[in-house]
Amino acid sequence: METPNIAHAEAAVEAHHHEPQSFWTKYVFSQDHKVIAMQYMITALVMGFIGMVMSWLFRIQLAWPDHNLPFLRFLMPTNMESGTLQTPGYYMLVTMHGTIMIFFLLTAILTGGFGNFLIPLQVGARDMAFPFLNMLSYWFYFLSCVVVTISLFVSTGAASGGWTSYPPLSALAKATPGSGLGQDLWLVSIALFIVASTMGSLNYVTTALNMRAKGMTLMRMPLTVWGIIVAAVLGLFAFPALFAGAVLLLLDRHLGTSFFLPHLVLGGEHIVRDGGSPLLWQHLFWFLGHPEVYILILPAMGITSEILSNGARKPIFGYKVMVASLVAIAFLSFIVWGHHMFVSGMNPWLGFAFVITTLIIAIPSAIKTFNWLGTLWKGNIRFTTPMLYAIGFISTFVTGGLTGLFLGNSALDIPLHDTYFVVAHFHVVMGLSSVFGIFAGIYYWFPKMTGKMMSERWGKVHFWLTFIGSYGVFWTMHYLGFMGMPRRYYSYDSYQFLPPSMHTLQMIITISALIVGAAQFIFIVNFLGSWLRGKKAPDNPWQANSLEWQAPTPPPHGNWGPKLPEVHRWPYDYSVPGASADFVPQTVPVEVEPSGEHHSAAVAVNGHGHTNGHGNGHHA
Amino acid sequence: MKASSGQAFGYAAFLLVFTAIAAYTVANKTWWFPPLASVQGAEIDNLFMITLLLTGIVFIAVHVVLAYFVWRYRGRSERKAAYITHNTPFEVSAAATVALALVILVGGGTTLWTKIQSPPPSDAFTVEVWAEQFRWTFHYPGADGRMGNTDVKFISDENPYGLDPNDPYAKDDIFASEMHVPYGKPIAVILRSKDVLHSFFLPHFRMKMDVVPGMKTRLWFTPTQSGTFEIPCAELCGVGHYIMRGVLTIEPPAAFNEWLSQQTPVGMSQ
Numbered sequence: 001m002e003t004p005n006i007a008h009a010e011a012a013v014e015a016h017h018h019e020p021q022s023f024w025t026k027y028v029f030s031q032d033h034k035v036i037a038m039q040y041m042i043t044a045l046v047m048g049f050i051g052m053v054m055s056w057l058f059r060i061q062l063a064w065p066d067h068n069l070p071f072l073r074f075l076m077p078t079n080m081e082s083g084t085l086q087t088p089g090y091y092m093l094v095t096m097h098g099t100i101m102i103f104f105l106l107t108a109i110l111t112g113g114f115g116n117f118l119i120p121l122q123v124g125a126r127d128m129a130f131p132f133l134n135m136l137s138y139w140f141y142f143l144s145c146v147v148v149t150i151s152l153f154v155s156t157g158a159a160s161g162g163w164t165s166y167p168p169l170s171a172l173a174k175a176t177p178g179s180g181l182g183q184d185l186w187l188v189s190i191a192l193f194i195v196a197s198t199m200g201s202l203n204y205v206t207t208a209l210n211m212r213a214k215g216m217t218l219m220r221m222p223l224t225v226w227g228i229i230v231a232a233v234l235g236l237f238a239f240p241a242l243f244a245g246a247v248l249l250l251l252d253r254h255l256g257t258s259f260f261l262p263h264l265v266l267g268g269e270h271i272v273r274d275g276g277s278p279l280l281w282q283h284l285f286w287f288l289g290h291p292e293v294y295i296l297i298l299p300a301m302g303i304t305s306e307i308l309s310n311g312a313r314k315p316i317f318g319y320k321v322m323v324a325s326l327v328a329i330a331f332l333s334f335i336v337w338g339h340h341m342f343v344s345g346m347n348p349w350l351g352f353a354f355v356i357t358t359l360i361i362a363i364p365s366a367i368k369t370f371n372w373l374g375t376l377w378k379g380n381i382r383f384t385t386p387m388l389y390a391i392g393f394i395s396t397f398v399t400g401g402l403t404g405l406f407l408g409n410s411a412l413d414i415p416l417h418d419t420y421f422v423v424a425h426f427h428v429v430m431g432l433s434s435v436f437g438i439f440a441g442i443y444y445w446f447p448k449m450t451g452k453m454m455s456e457r458w459g460k461v462h463f464w465l466t467f468i469g470s471y472g473v474f475w476t477m478h479y480l481g482f483m484g485m486p487r488r489y490y491s492y493d494s495y496q497f498l499p500p501s502m503h504t505l506q507m508i509i510t511i512s513a514l515i516v517g518a519a520q521f522i523f524i525v526n527f528l529g530s531w532l533r534g535k536k537a538p539d540n541p542w543q544a545n546s547l548e549w550q551a552p553t554p555p556p557h558g559n560w561g562p563k564l565p566e567v568h569r570w571p572y573d574y575s576v577p578g579a580s581a582d583f584v585p586q587t588v589p590v591e592v593e594p595s596g597e598h599h600s601a602a603v604a605v606n607g608h609g610h611t612n613g614h615g616n617g618h619h620a
Numbered sequence: 621m622k623a624s625s626g627q628a629f630g631y632a633a634f635l636l637v638f639t640a641i642a643a644y645t646v647a648n649k650t651w652w653f654p655p656l657a658s659v660q661g662a663e664i665d666n667l668f669m670i671t672l673l674l675t676g677i678v679f680i681a682v683h684v685v686l687a688y689f690v691w692r693y694r695g696r697s698e699r700k701a702a703y704i705t706h707n708t709p710f711e712v713s714a715a716a717t718v719a720l721a722l723v724i725l726v727g728g729g730t731t732l733w734t735k736i737q738s739p740p741p742s743d744a745f746t747v748e749v750w751a752e753q754f755r756w757t758f759h760y761p762g763a764d765g766r767m768g769n770t771d772v773k774f775i776s777d778e779n780p781y782g783l784d785p786n787d788p789y790a791k792d793d794i795f796a797s798e799m800h801v802p803y804g805k806p807i808a809v810i811l812r813s814k815d816v817l818h819s820f821f822l823p824h825f826r827m828k829m830d831v832v833p834g835m836k837t838r839l840w841f842t843p844t845q846s847g848t849f850e851i852p853c854a855e856l857c858g859v860g861h862y863i864m865r866g867v868l869t870i871e872p873p874a875a876f877n878e879w880l881s882q883q884t885p886v887g888m889s890q
Binding site for chain 1: 624627628630631634635638642645650651652653654661663664667668671674675678679682683685686689690693694695696699700701702703704705706707710711714715718719722725726728729730732733736737752753772773775777813814815816817819821823824826827828829830832833834835837849850852853854855856857858859860861862863865
C-alpha cells in the first residue's frame with residue numbers, strides 16, 4: 001500500500017514510483033486527488049439531476065393542479081398512480097429536493113469536487129496531505145448518497161418533513177408519512193455525509209496550509225483556494241452541531257428520550273415525554289444551516305473571482321480585501337443563525353442581536369460586489385462560457401443578497417417568513433449563485449480535468465437558457481411572496497386572499513423551470529460528448545496565471561513531473577504594463593517579466609497603469 | 621473578436637431589460653401584498669418601502685453599471701486592459717456608504733421590532749388559539765369573563781383542549797372553530813399546539829408566529845378594519861398543511877357579543 005503521507009516537497013521520483021497500476025486502484029479506490037475530484041463531481045451531478053427532476057414534478061403540481069400525466073407513473077409508482085401527484089409524494093419531493101441539492105449536490109461538488117481538484121494544483125502540491133483519508137471521504141459520501149437514494153424507495157416513503165426536518169414532525173412516525181424508515185435513513189445519510197465532509201475538509205485545510213510550493217505565500221494563493229478552505233473551516237466547526245442533532249433526533253425517535261419533544265397529543269394519543277423542546281433542534285440545525293449556505297457561496301465566490309480576473313484580463317480588484325471579506329463573512333456566518341427563528345417562539349429579544357449581525361454581513365458582501373465590478377472596469381472582457389457564468393454570478397448574488405436585507409430585519413421577516421419570498425431569496429443567492437459558480441468552474445477547468453475542450457457554442461446556449469430561465473423561475477417567486485403565499489403548500493385552491501393572477505405566476509415559474517431543466521440536457525451532452533470526442537485542450541487554454549495551468553494536461557499522477565513548480569508572483573498579473581503578453585504565469589520570475597504585485601498601490605493611485613494599459617485611445 | 625460584441629450586446633441588453641421589468645412590476649405593485657388591516661402592519665409596510673427603496677437603488681445601479689461595463693469593456697484584440705489592483709479610498713467609502721444605509725435599516729427594524737414584541741396593551745382582547753393537525757380552534761372565556769387554564773396533560777376525548785379540571789374559571793369556557801373578535805380593541809393571541817409545529821399567519825395584518833408544542837407563544841396587533849380574513853398555517857405540519865385554514869372575523873362589539881352568546885360552552889364533563 002502507498003504511504004499515506006508522501007513527503008511532497010522532495011518526493012517527485014517517489015511519487016511516480018507509486019503511481020497505481022490496476023484499474024481498481026487507479027479509477028475506483030484511487031487516492032489521487034484528481035480522480036477523487038472527478039468521482040465527487042460526477043456523483044454530485046447525478047444527485048443534482050435527480051434533485052432537479054424532483055423539482056419538475058412538484059412544479060407541475062403547483063402550476064397545473066389538475067394535471068393527469070399517467071406516463072410519469074414510472075417515476076413515482078405509488079404517488080402518481082392516477083397520473084396526478086399525491087399529497088404525500090409532493091411533500092417527499094420538496095423535502096428530498098432541498099436535501100439533495102444542498103448537501104449532495106452543492107456542498108459535495110464545491111468542496112469535494114473543486115476543492116479536491118484545485119487545492120493541490122493551485123498551491124503546487126503533488127496531492128492532498130492525507131490521500132487515504134481523501135479516498136475514504138469520497139466513499140463515505142458515496143455511501144451517504146446510496147442511503148439517501150434507498151430512502152426514496154422504502155414503503156412508508158422518503159422523509160417529508162422539509163429539508164430542515166423540524167421535530168416533532170420528523171420525530172414521530174405517526175406525524176406524517178415519511179416520518180418512518182425514510183426519516184431514519186435521512187438522518188443516517190446526513191450523519192454519513194458529515195463524516196465524509198469532515199474528512200475532506202481536514203484535508204483541504206491541511207494541504208493549503210502546509211503543502212504550498214516554494215514562493216506560494218498565503219497572500220499569493222488564488223481566491224479559489226481561499227474560498228474553499230474558508231468554507232472547509234466553516235464545515236469543520238458547523239457540521240458537528242447537525243451531527244449531534246441527528247444523533248439526538250434518532251434517540252428521540254427510537255429510545256424514548258426527550259431532547260426535542262415535550263408532552264404532546266398526536267391523533268388523540270398521548271405521547272408522554274418531558275422537558276424537550278422543538279426549538280433546540282432549530283438551534284442545532286441552523287447553527288449548521290446558516291454557515292452551510294456560506295459553505296456553498298464562498299467557494300463559488302472564489303471561482304467567480306478567479307474567472308472574472310482571467311476573463312477581463314485584469315488583476316482581481318482589491319485582492320487583500322477579497323480575502324479579508326471572505327474571512328469576515330465566514331466569521332459572521334456563525335453568529336446569525338437565529339435569523340431563521342425570529343418567529344419561531346425564540347425569545348424575541350434575542351432577535352435584536354441576530355438582526356444586527358445579519359445585516360452587518362451586507363458590508364463584506366457589498367465590498368466583494370464592488371470589487372467584482374472593479375475587476376471588470378477597464379478590462380478587456382472575453383465572453384467565454386465560464387466568463388458568462390461568472391458575470392451572471394454577480395447579478396444573482398446581488399439580487400439574492402439584497403432580498404436578504406428584508407428577511408434579516410426581524411420586523412420585515414414577520415410577514416415574509418415561510419412565504420415564497422424566502423424560497424425566492426435563498427434560491428437566488430445560494431442556489432443560483434453557487435450553481436453559476438459551479439458551471440463557470442466546470443467550463444473553465446474541464447480542459448485541465450479531461451484534456452478536452454467543451455463546446456463553447458453549446459456552452460453559450462446552455463448559459464443563456466439557464467440564466468434567463470432561472471430569473472423566470474426565481475424572480476417571479478418574489479411576487480408570490482408579497483402576496484403572502486405560504487411555501488410548502490400542495491395546493492392553494494382553498495384560499496381567497498391570493499389573487500387569481502397567482503396561477504399565471506405559478507405557470508410562468510413552472511414553464512421556466514422546465515426550460516432550465518431542458519437546458520441541463522445540453523450541458524450533459526456537452527460534458528460527456530466533449531470528454532469523449534472534444535477538441536484536444538492545450539495546457540493553458542484561457543491564458544491563465546495560476547499554477548494548475550502550468551501543469552501538463554491532464555496532469556499526471558503527482559501533478560508536476562520531476563520538478564515542483566516555484567512561485568514568483570501572485571496569480572493576477574494580467575495586462576501588466578511592460579510585459580510581453582497580457583498574462584504572466586505565477587512561475588515566471590520577476591526578472592523575466594515585470595510584476596505589479598509589489599508596487600501596485602502606486603500604480604492604482606497615480607494612474608500610470610491606465611495610461612500604459614490603453615494604447616489605442618480607448619480611454620474614456 | 622466579432623462574437624464577443626454579440627455576446628456583450630446580448631448580455632447588456634438582457635440585464636437592462638430584466639432590471640426594467642423587475643423595477644416596473646415592483647414599483648407598479650403589479651403583484652403585491654394583500655390589503656392592509658392593522659396598525660402594526662402599516663409600520664411594517666413602511667419599513668418595507670424604505671428597505672425597498674434602498675435595495676432598489678442598489679439593485680438598479682449594480683445592474684446598469686454591470687450592463688455598461690459588459691458592453692464598454694468587451695474584448696477587442698486591439699485593446700489592452702488597464703492594470704489596476706485596488707483603490708483603497710474607493711473601497712472604504714463604498715463600505716462606509718453601505719454601513720450608513722444599514723444603520724437606517726437596523727435602527728428602523730429594531731425600533732419596530734421592540735414595539736411589536738412589547739406586551740400587549742392592557743385593554744387588549746385575548747383569544748387562546750389551539751393548533752392541531754389540521755385545524756385551528758379558538759378558546760374564549762365564558763360568562764365569568766376569565767379564561768380557564770389549559771394543559772396538554774389534561775387532554776382526553778371529553779376534554780379535547782385540556783381544560784384544567786381544578787380551575788373554577790374553566791367550567792364555562794367556549795371553544796369555537798372560527799375566530800371572532802370585537803372591532804376597536806387590540807387583539808392578543810396566545811398560541812398553543814397539541815401536536816407538531818404550526819404557524820399562525822395573518823397576511824392582512826402582517827402578523828405571524830409559530831405555534832410550538834410545550835410552549836405558549838404570543839402575538840398582538842391592532843386591527844384597522846373589520847371584516848373576514850383568512851388564517852393560513854405557515855409552518856409545515858404534515859400532509860394536510862395546505863388545508864389548515866382558519867377564519868378570523870372582526871366585527872362590531874355588539875355583533876361579536878351576539879356571536880359569542882350563540883356558542884355553546886364546552887365546560888367540563890364531570
